[in-house]
Amino acid sequence: MARSQPPSQPSSLGNSGVLRLEVQIRAPDIRPFLGGNVLPGVWSFSAVAPGPHVAVVALVHGNEIGGAVVLDRWLRAGLRPARGRLSLVFANLDAYGRFDPADPTASRFIDEDLNRLWDEETLDGGRRSCELRRARVLRPFFDSVDVLLDLHSMLWPSDPLMLVGQSRRAAGLALSLGVPSLVVADEGHESGRRLIDYTRFSAPGSQRSAILVEAGSHWEETTVATMEATGAALLQTTGVVEAGNAILRPAPPGRAAPRLAEVTRTIVARSRGFAFVQPYRGGDVVARRNTLIALDGDAEVRSPHDGCLMVMPSLRTMPGQTAVRLARFVGPGPQAR
Template identity: 60%
Template sequence: MSFSGVLPRFPLELAPPDLRPWLGGNVLPGAWSFEAAAPGPHVALVSLVHGNEYAGAIVLARWLEAGLRPTRGRLTLVFANPAAFARFDPAEPTLSRFIDEDMNRVWSDRVLKGPRRGVELERARELLPLLESADLLLDLHSMLWPSDPLIITGRPRRAMRLAARLGMPPLVVADEGHGTGMRLIDRPAFSEPDGSRTAILVEGGQHWRHATLDTLQGCATALLRESGCFDDAPASPSPPPRLAEVTRTVVAGTHCFTFLHPFQGGEVIREAGTLLARDGESEIRTPHDDCLLVMPSPRTMRGHTAVRLARFLTPDEVAAG
């Protein structure tokens, strides 16, 4: 899947990390797990689900080099798709997102237990038992297009409440997942209404930016603090969280999907009925006032998500779920 000649050149402020010291792992290739003597939750931090999103891998490599260990419970650090990362080329930085298929769309039982084979599928099958043993899981991602960083929580309100407590980044969005395949955070182990295991995904900002690295490290640090696996450290002041829920996922129905303006993720459109885009002969308009645009993609192929539209929630709505 090549976008050469279509996408603009994006600056690479972050050099790809040297992960060679960490690819052996101590429980699985590319996976490290450390257990404290004192009881506590199992916290898993996952990076490199997409091979060109390596800011999260920089965070985990730094912590491994520093000898980070929990004082209670268990900490697991995962480099999920090192095979795709190994193909990263600064001249074509989008081409190493995956090898055979998007690793963040393969997590349903139907796919994992099916007959298909591929690099990402085999790796997901290998990692699944380890990841599903986590009480708290944070999946570290970044974005191609400029956007406010945000935490995505999937359906469970417990995940939204956890994300709101972290405070980094302050924008939290609940959604219904992707029609093209199940994400890791939507596994039944994490999404059952009466369950206790919780998984969230953070989009730290644009790929390869220093600010994105800072956001991912801040979010991961906040989760470690929240989990109780580490001795308490003072939390940095953060703005009150903004909590929203996706009301419509807009999927391009044609190859002619075009936004009227260069929208960025995090923008709020004040009036319902505002024209956002044209998809062939169809018009895409905001379904309600104060409509939050979640990760609009200026280059959208037919069948792919162009933007998610969301409404803001009150604290009572979040608490009631």
């Protein structure tokens, strides 16, 4: 299992546009928590007072260690619910066990992406992999969860944001938290369904909600702080943990008002020659419709409307992978129902 490592410098883009991968935070030693108390890597605590079952999930990708930092601290500090049930989940234990700060992208997964497996056909099918085995172990547990927060970080430079899929209920919840201030409703990935897209959370009329925070760049202290602030806001908003709990570290005051953006087009790379015309950062807005933003081989990719928000552009993309989502800001956002 990954042990604490000395921090180095934050990741950045060099003059050539090549990403320098540098780890600034320590990978926590979670060996004391591997056994869990309900499943391996899963800790769950119930209060006497009734309330929802809220789960906070880290390490769906084994190299996104910021979430593990948050859960490790909460567990060591003895965080417990005031009402309902609180669960803290270390998801891809095998991939995290291979995390190496000298090669920090290599441990994203072992066989396949754990965050592309959450449809019933895949879960019930005959295919086998390390990640599918873990998903099938976790699935009955996730079936008991009312509200789920999935902690993620990003390889390429971007402002923090919340992803809510197509669930209006999840969008309303994310907007109520206010951290991060940007909430994005999207349709996920061609390559498979994310945990937040799992039917138990995303089905029309479901009373359950799942949201995913992309808290900032991998391996940076500010990303960990955003994850923790988002988690604190969720636990207090749902009432599972009382406001003012000394263990939780809320976001500092003065945050921007929350805004909702809806994805209007998802750009999937079709060739090995996909390239943006400039090194866009997530959160950039292309002012004018029909602006050239990328070339996919010989095909042009242009902004479909004015005020086109760039959501998590990947500056190095393989065929079949999501290169960027293009979105439009909307009004105050849908209300939970």
